[in-house]
Amino acid sequence: MLHSIAEVHDKIAAGASLLLAGSEEALSQLPRGNWIGGTIPYFMERNGGVCSESQVFVTEIPQEAVKAHAREYTLQDLPSICKDAPENGFSFIIIPAGCSVHSAYAEDAPSYEGMFSKPVVGWVSGVHISQVDKRRPKVFLGPVGKTLSESAVVMHVALPRCKFAQLDIINVFEPGAGDVITFPASGFSACRCSVNGKPANFAHYISDLRHDLRIPLTADYNGSFVNVSLQSVDAANGIVKFYAPVFSGVEYTLAKPIADYVAAFESTVRNHPVEPVFSCNCVLNYLHAGLEGRRTGKLTGPVTFGEIAHQLLNQTIVSLLIRDVCQEERRAEH
C-alpha cells in the first residue's frame, strides 16, 4: 500500500526487505537497506487508482521468506537470472523502460536457461505520462544506494519447503475471430507481415482497418492470452511500433473489440477472489479504462510500463501468490 517517505524510511531502518514503487524524487530520499525500487507515479490503491509523486507503494517480502537478496543485472548477466534464483521461491525484477535491458529481456527471456521453472515476476518502470521522452525511467538498488537507468534490479527471494510462489495473469482481452497475422522477424516494430498467409505491410493494414489502437494484438499461448500493445502507426513510412516485441512464428489476431473498456475491466477484476502478495497493472489499462479514482478490488500495486510474469506482457494484470502446499495437501488427504 502507499506510504509516506517517512514511513518507508522507518520500515527500511527496521530491517524490512521491500519492493518499492514511486517517483524518482520520492525513492531518492530513501536510505540504504534491503530494498529495490522502480520509478512510476501511478498506483492502484484500496480506494482506487491514484497518481502521487510524494508517496511510495510498498510491498513487503513475506515474513516466511528464508532469504531476500537484491542485486543488479546488466545486459551481460541478465540471461543467468533463473540460474541465480533460489531453488524454491521467486525472483522479483524491475527494468527501466526503453533501455537495452528492457528490449533484451522482452525478446530473449523465453529462452533463458531455467525460465518457467523458477518464477520471475515484476514490472517495467516508467515516468509520468507528461514526461515520456523527457525523463528516463529508473530503478534503485537499496543495499548500495544506486540509481540505474541501463540495468535491471532483482530481489531473489527464497521460500521454505511448504510455500510455493505462483504467478497469475488477468487479461480483459481475448483473441479476435479476424485475420491471422504473422511477422517474418521478431521485434518492437514491424513493417512486413502476412495476413492470412498473404504478404502485407502491417502499418497499411492497420490504417486501412481504421483499427482502434487501444485494442492490442493477441496470441493464444496454450490457453493463456498474451497481448502485444500497439504504440504507434506510421502509415507514411509503413512502420508500426509495439510496447512489447512480436515474435516470428507466432500467430496473432487483433483482440476482440470491447464495447465498454471500463465495464469489461471492472467486471474482470471484481471476480478475482484472492488477495495476492503483489500485483501490478499496465498503464494502458489505467489510462484507457480511466482507473484514476476507480477501485480494482483486491488488486493493488504499481501501474507499469510493462508487466512481467516470466516474460514481458502488455495490458495485463500480473499477480504473485504464495500458496501453502503442505496445508493444501493435508486438506486434500482428509
Add this chain to the structure above:
Amino acid sequence: MQSTKSPDSKVTALPPITDPVWGRLVSGEKELTSSNIAINLLLFNSRLRYKKDPSRSNLSILILHAYEVFKKQEPILDDELKQIASAVCAR
C-alpha cells in the same frame, strides 16, 4: 509412473523423463489444458522452438526443460497431471 491415490484425488507423480508422453507434449502432438501460466508459456514456447528445429537433439533439450518445469510446478498441478496420466495409460 505411480498413481498412488484414488481416481478423484491428486495424482502424485509425473511419468519418468523417458516416457514418450514428454515428446508428444513439447511437440504439440498431445494437447494439454491448463490455467497455469508457467505451463502454458512453456508449452507454447517449446512448440514454437520445435517447429523451427524438429531435430532429435533439439527435442531432447525441450523435453529436459519441460520435465524440469513440470517437476517444479508439480505441487500445484492437478488436472494437468491427470491429463498426462491418462495419455500414458491410453497407449
